[in-house]
Amino acid sequence: MQRIPVEDYAARIAALVEPVLRRPSETVALDHALDRVLAADVRTPIDLPPFRNSQMDGYAVRAADLADAPAELAVAGAVPAGVAAPSLPAGVAMKVMTGAPLPDGADAVVPVEAVEQTDGRVRFAASVPLGAYVREAGSDLPSGGLLLSAGVLLQARHLGALAAAGVRDVPVRERIRVAVISTGRELVEPGESLADGQIPDANGVALAAAVRADGAQLVAVERVGDDPRALQDAVARVREAGAELVVTSGGISMGDYEPVRALLETVGGTVGTVEMQPGGPQAHGAVDGMPVVAFPGNPVSAQISFALFLSPALREAAALPPRVRDTARLSAPISVPPGRRRFLRARRTDEGVEPVGGVGSHLAAALAAADVLLDIPATVGDLPAGARVDTVAL
The missing domain is CATH 3.90.105.10 (Molybdopterin biosynthesis moea protein, domain 2)
Structure with a gap:
C-alpha cells in the first residue's frame, strides 16, 4: 500500500475541514x-477619556495666574472623582483628585507634592505650562x-x-463545534475498575482537551465499542447536539473489528497509511456532509496525529498562533530504523532537546514528559549528540 506523505495528508485534512472554518x-x-x-x-x-480630567492629585489652576510665580492662591473647594465639573474663577485654585473632571476655566494641574499648603491657601513655587497633568477628552x-x-x-x-x-x-x-468519539470495546471510563482486557479511555479525555485548547467548542464526547451501527448512531447523536466536525480514535486499522473504517468506507471516505511513525493509519471522510477526521487508537498516535493534522486548522480559526516549528541540537544521540518519517518525543533542556522514551505508540507517560516532537526524515537513522533536528511544539 502506498504511503501518503505527511504534508500531503495534512493538506487533505485542511481541505476537508475548510468549509467549517468559514465562521458566521x-x-x-x-x-x-x-x-x-x-x-x-x-x-x-x-x-x-470621555471628559477632561486630572492626571494627578493636586490643584487645578489657570496657568496665567502662576506666570509670576512664586505665587499664593486661595483654595476654592475640592473636586472628587465622579462629580460634574464646577467652574474655576480666575485668581484661585481648586483641589482635584486623580480622574476628577477638570473645572471649567482650569488649564493645568500642579501635583500636591509640589506645593506648600496653609489654611485655605496654597503656595506655588514655580509657573506651570498649559496642559500640565491634564488628560484631554479623546x-x-x-x-x-x-x-x-x-x-x-x-x-x-x-x-x-x-x-x-x-x-x-x-x-x-462562532466557535467550531466539535465532537469526540473514541472506539473500542476495551475502553472504560478513567477511574473505573478494570476487568481483564480493559483499559481506561485516554483518547476521549486527551482529544477533548486538545479540541478545547485549540479554541473550538467541545459539544459532545462519546465512547462506543466495535459495532459500526453503534458508531453511526453516535455520529447522529453528536450531530443532534450541534457538532459540525467529528474526531474519532481507533477502529481504522486492518483488524477484524474496525468500526470507523467500516463506516467511512460505506460513505466513500479515505482509509490509508501516512508515511510516519507513530500515527501511520489515518482516515477521513464526510458522513451526511459532516467532516469526520479519524485518528489511530494508540494514545500517542492519536495525540501526535491531532497536533500535526487537525490542530493547525482549529488554531487558525480561533486566531491562535500556530504550533512553533524550530530547530534544536540533540543533547543525546538517537537511533531509529530509516525508511519512515519519525516523530519522536523529546523535552527541552539547557543543552538542547533530549529524547524521551522510545518509538512505541503506546508510551503515554513518555509523551506526558515531552514538550516537543523531533521530526526525523525517513532517510535518517542514527544521529549523534549535537546534531540539529527539526522540532514541533506540543
Whole structure:
C-alpha cells in the first residue's frame, strides 16, 4: 500500500475541514467574550477619556495666574472623582483628585507634592505650562476611532478597552463545534475498575482537551465499542447536539473489528497509511456532509496525529498562533530504523532537546514528559549528540 506523505495528508485534512472554518458571527455579552475572536471592527462610541480630567492629585489652576510665580492662591473647594465639573474663577485654585473632571476655566494641574499648603491657601513655587497633568477628552482615542480590529483574539486588555468605551455586546466568530468519539470495546471510563482486557479511555479525555485548547467548542464526547451501527448512531447523536466536525480514535486499522473504517468506507471516505511513525493509519471522510477526521487508537498516535493534522486548522480559526516549528541540537544521540518519517518525543533542556522514551505508540507517560516532537526524515537513522533536528511544539 502506498504511503501518503505527511504534508500531503495534512493538506487533505485542511481541505476537508475548510468549509467549517468559514465562521458566521454572533453577539455575546462582554463578560463572555474572553478568548473569542472579534468578528468585526469596533469603534469607540465615546471619547476616551470621555471628559477632561486630572492626571494627578493636586490643584487645578489657570496657568496665567502662576506666570509670576512664586505665587499664593486661595483654595476654592475640592473636586472628587465622579462629580460634574464646577467652574474655576480666575485668581484661585481648586483641589482635584486623580480622574476628577477638570473645572471649567482650569488649564493645568500642579501635583500636591509640589506645593506648600496653609489654611485655605496654597503656595506655588514655580509657573506651570498649559496642559500640565491634564488628560484631554479623546486624547486616548476620539469618538468614532478604531478601538479593535476584526480578527483579534480577545484578552483581558481588549475587554478592558471595550468596557472603557462603554461597549456591552461584542460581535465574535462562532466557535467550531466539535465532537469526540473514541472506539473500542476495551475502553472504560478513567477511574473505573478494570476487568481483564480493559483499559481506561485516554483518547476521549486527551482529544477533548486538545479540541478545547485549540479554541473550538467541545459539544459532545462519546465512547462506543466495535459495532459500526453503534458508531453511526453516535455520529447522529453528536450531530443532534450541534457538532459540525467529528474526531474519532481507533477502529481504522486492518483488524477484524474496525468500526470507523467500516463506516467511512460505506460513505466513500479515505482509509490509508501516512508515511510516519507513530500515527501511520489515518482516515477521513464526510458522513451526511459532516467532516469526520479519524485518528489511530494508540494514545500517542492519536495525540501526535491531532497536533500535526487537525490542530493547525482549529488554531487558525480561533486566531491562535500556530504550533512553533524550530530547530534544536540533540543533547543525546538517537537511533531509529530509516525508511519512515519519525516523530519522536523529546523535552527541552539547557543543552538542547533530549529524547524521551522510545518509538512505541503506546508510551503515554513518555509523551506526558515531552514538550516537543523531533521530526526525523525517513532517510535518517542514527544521529549523534549535537546534531540539529527539526522540532514541533506540543
